[in-house]
Amino acid sequence: MVKEIEKAGITVVQMCNLIPVAVTVGANRIVPTISIPYPLGDPDTPKEQQWKLRYHRVGVALDALTQDIDEQTVFKVKI
């Protein structure tokens, strides 16, 4: 799906946990998530912490959409 979206010229960032798979499949902008069942918020942590993590990582993904890249790029996250 990510390739079809990008093929259409729409800038796309994939947020996922299995980075090697996304790289193999051919996603160009990739932002890591924390797990498969809860990509953007660990249920064992307080709600506020989950929100902070999600806000941060989605922010990284949005910024990734604005960055010119010349190869497949996995963007760094801080939390």
Next chain:
Amino acid sequence: MKAIHYINQFFAGIGGEEKADHKPEIREGLVGPSLALNSMLNAEVTHTIICGDNYMGSNTEEAVNTILGFLENKEFDIFIAGPAFQAGRYGVACGTICKAVKEKFNVPVITSMNEENPGVEMFKSDVIIFKGGKSAAKLRNDVKVMADYANKILAGEELGSADEEGYFSRGIRSQVWLKSGKTAAQRGVEMLIKKLNNQPYQTELVIPKQDRIPIAPAIKDLSKANIALVTSGGIVPVDNPDRIQSASATRWGRYDISGTDDLESGVYKTIHAGFDPAAADADPDVVVPVDVMKAYLKEGKIGKLHKYFYSTVGTGTTQAEAARMGKEIVEKLKEDNVDGVILTST
């Protein structure tokens, strides 16, 4: 030693496109290119199988079953098809029948095609496909290459790698004792020295090229951009109105979030069968981050959040289905001039 050869209606002299529906037949002895093959092979080509390319393409199962039926009471040590050159349907037919014969009779199978033939991509991992010419002008040459390799197999000789022998790599690694006796460490250092001296060198582990998509341009002004959320994590309204399958999905849905600041538990859930749904059901925003996207919208970081999020299930889903659904979703995104997409996967 005995061999059986597969060719199409054209090379059998039956006819061209108008005869492409020709049903499979088996003839004793040699027909068309079988003559050349028989003369070069250290085995007797006892039978020639002929099938029209369209018949094989449109009635594949019947064609394959008929041909496997022909072969059931025959003795043969090797099965050879083509060469098919750039002829697409012929190449696919050669690949199809070689694969089926190998699986059923466990004999070596060989064919030959030009690299542009779609049969190469479809069958190169299953079947030994020699790199053939573009047209029948290369017939003798392509037949000889197949015959030479067949002779090595029949004689039980040592076989080289795909590159050494001249067929398309099957993506198989095999362990060999090198005649040079050089260890991996020595070979690695030699490669490194060549690299440092800008000399050509050949890696021993070639990574196959992937189907790469050109990188879409960066969005210049996010504060004016229209961003959409797409997921393969199976988040849907709790009644799953589009009946998206929990695995091997062929359907997708889109759900209006224009009046929603947060995907609430009990209103949305995941139907994805490939992971423990507890966390996603308790807070669907961990998969489709509508809540933080609304926050970024209010802050003005993004200009617009597209009215819908799009969802399907990405487990056991074939690449072909995923590509089709992706195309359908793209149509909807374009209608609203979406500039950028965040795709979340689980």
